[in-house]
Amino acid sequence: xxxxKDVLLELFSMFVADARLTAAILAIVVIAAxxxxxxxxxxxxxxxxxxxGCITVLFxxxxxxxxxxxxxxxxxxxx
Amino acid sequence: xxxxxxxxxxxxxxxxxxxxxxxxxxxIVLVVATLRGWKPAVLGTGAALAVLAAVVVILGPLLDRVxxxxxxxxxxxxxxxxxxxxxxxxxxxxxxxxxxxDEDAIFAKETAELCTEVQRHKSSQDWIxxxxxxxxxxxxxxxVIFIVIAVGAGRGLLWPASLGxxxxxxxxxxxxxxxxxxxxxxxxxxxxxxxxxxxxxxxVFWTGEGLGVDWPGHDLALFVFAALFLVAGLVAARMVRQPxxxxxx
Numbered sequence: 001x002x003x004x005k006d007v008l009l010e011l012f013s014m015f016v017a018d019a020r021l022t023a024a025i026l027a028i029v030v031i032a033a034x035x036x037x038x039x040x041x042x043x044x045x046x047x048x049x050x051x052x053g054c055i056t057v058l059f060x061x062x063x064x065x066x067x068x069x070x071x072x073x074x075x076x077x078x079x
Numbered sequence: 080x081x082x083x084x085x086x087x088x089x090x091x092x093x094x095x096x097x098x099x100x101x102x103x104x105x106x107i108v109l110v111v112a113t114l115r116g117w118k119p120a121v122l123g124t125g126a127a128l129a130v131l132a133a134v135v136v137i138l139g140p141l142l143d144r145v146x147x148x149x150x151x152x153x154x155x156x157x158x159x160x161x162x163x164x165x166x167x168x169x170x171x172x173x174x175x176x177x178x179x180x181d182e183d184a185i186f187a188k189e190t191a192e193l194c195t196e197v198q199r200h201k202s203s204q205d206w207i208x209x210x211x212x213x214x215x216x217x218x219x220x221x222x223v224i225f226i227v228i229a230v231g232a233g234r235g236l237l238w239p240a241s242l243g244x245x246x247x248x249x250x251x252x253x254x255x256x257x258x259x260x261x262x263x264x265x266x267x268x269x270x271x272x273x274x275x276x277x278x279x280x281x282x283v284f285w286t287g288e289g290l291g292v293d294w295p296g297h298d299l300a301l302f303v304f305a306a307l308f309l310v311a312g313l314v315a316a317r318m319v320r321q322p323x324x325x326x327x328x
Contacts, residue, residue, distance in 0.1 A: 010222075015161055047294065054282075063315070070176075
């Protein structure tokens with residue numbers, strides 16, 4: 001049972017290493033799908049939104065994590 | 080006819096990602112072999128490979144039944160989650176925000192943990208060691224299978240991607256057999272960075288195709304996406320750069 005639990009946890013953590021990052025990527029995909037399916041715009045516009053959105057999410061996620069860790073170490077040093 | 084503009088990135092991504100995963104599994108198997116001998120290490124590894132083979136045999140035919148657009152969309156989204164996750168972590172490591180991975184430190188930590196576990200259950204030492212090897216190979220192997228399916232299934236490139244993964248296994252085992260120590264000199268973060276870039280590029284490509292986007296240049300768009308993610312990852316690492324932290328496990 002422990003092995004099965006570890007396998008399931010590993011599979012989960014493969015895709016949900018960071019909940020905010022996962023949610024942001026899924027939101028980008030949903031918006032891109034809406035742009036493609038629910039508007040008269042060319043599907044390529046949705047594709048470009050997907051690409052730019054994912055790169056933006058990467059930047060924001062890296063910056064957020066760096067800020068979080070810097071704040072943590074500053075707080076630890078102050079204590 | 081195999082198009083190398085598509086097959087090349089698929090084989091490359093499967094090869095590089097598999098090197099990362101196989102090196103991690105090899106470290107644990109080596110711990111088991113060093114502490115308890117090769118018998119439990121080989122038995123545990125063999126059992127895990129049998130389970131992985133069963134997963135492939137069961138999953139393989141199921142993939143053929145899924146409509147191509149749906150398969151591309153699902154795999155594309157999973158690749159985005161997986162690839163951008165790797166790229167984020169590799170950027171943070173390259174920027175010195177989180178410490179680098181160290182196989183020697185992992186080897187020492189796993190050795191200590193297995194020693195403790197074995198001492199606690201004196202009657203079944205080889206069994207515990209074999210289970211450790213089994214778990215390591217199974218968990219890392221599942222990631223390899225996902226990557227092979229993810230980069231290969233969308234365009235019928237499962238065999239080339241599998242060969243890329245197999246080549247990585249053979250290479251790590253050969254080097255490991257010669258060196259007989261953890262492969263600490265593998266530039267793991269550089270590999271993870273490269274794999275994160277390629278998986279993210281595949282993710283955007285497949286997700287877009289699954290949603291009905293006809294990418295200009297077709298397969299060649301993959302190279303443009305990879306270049307953009309590479310630049311984005313490097314810029315992100317530079318943006319948060321701090322003094323490099325040496326070791327993590």
